[in-house]
Amino acid sequence: DVKVTQSSRYLVKRTGEKVFLECVQDMDHENMFWYRQDPGLGLRLIYFSYDVKMKEKGDIPEGYSVSREKKERFSLILESASTNQTSMYLCASSHPSDRTYEQYFGPGTRLTVT
Amino acid sequence: EDQVTQSPEALRLQEGESSSLNCSYTVSGLRGLFWYRQDPGKGPEFLFTLYSAGEEKEKERLKATLTKKESFLHITAPKPEDSATYLCAPHEDTGRRALTFGSGTRLQVQP
Numbered sequence: 001d002v003k004v005t006q007s008s009r010y011l012v013k014r015t016g017e018k019v020f021l022e023c024v025q026d027m028d029h030e031n032m033f034w035y036r037q038d039p040g041l042g043l044r045l046i047y048f049s050y051d052v053k054m055k056e057k058g059d060i061p062e063g064y065s066v067s068r069e070k071k072e073r074f075s076l077i078l079e080s081a082s083t084n085q086t087s088m089y090l091c092a093s094s095h096p097s098d099r100t101y102e103q104y105f106g107p108g109t110r111l112t113v114t
Numbered sequence: 115e116d117q118v119t120q121s122p123e124a125l126r127l128q129e130g131e132s133s134s135l136n137c138s139y140t141v142s143g144l145r146g147l148f149w150y151r152q153d154p155g156k157g158p159e160f161l162f163t164l165y166s167a168g169e170e171k172e173k174e175r176l177k178a179t180l181t182k183k184e185s186f187l188h189i190t191a192p193k194p195e196d197s198a199t200y201l202c203a204p205h206e207d208t209g210r211r212a213l214t215f216g217s218g219t220r221l222q223v224q225p
Contacts, residue, residue, distance in 0.1 A: 004157070043158070043201070045212035058212050090157050101148050101205055101213055105157025 004106035012112045019078040023091030031094045032074035036087040081113045120216035127223050135187040135219045143207030147185050149178050150201040192223045
């Protein structure tokens, strides 16, 4: 059974802290994604990676960075957390090309920044 | 102007009461229209991809259809386990990597 796991379900951090969100997939997928989901705004893409060490900015990359050192792992980094980064963060993976958007999502991390 | 509009925002059905969810989009150069299901507290689960007007896909009690400007998700004789939020997302032919997800329709099926 395909699986995308995220390091934490719930996380509470203070403003200014550096935050790491980890995502691991066991499907040997080339593509990995980080989204945030907010009420009324839907799912928005933060960053996309199509291979190890390769990344592209999504629609809302400001305040975030990513790291992909191994194929199965994609990390989202909040360099200095702010309250407007309180959100649900979802990681996803997929095969490349025409199946890029048939994505498998993890359970999400609900981050609260106080 | 929103590129993707889903209606209704919320829908409550009795078990067995068939209905349809709508996804209207204004993107140009559609490369695909994706439907996902999301249960509370979970990530979305991929359901269907539709590529061209007139195409239909089915899965159990769900059938997705596509026209040039909208897609419908028809639910036939729903069961309580079909309760979820249904998200649609068109993919534009603009080179953007991101899908534009709609805000979803929250479906509740009562026994």
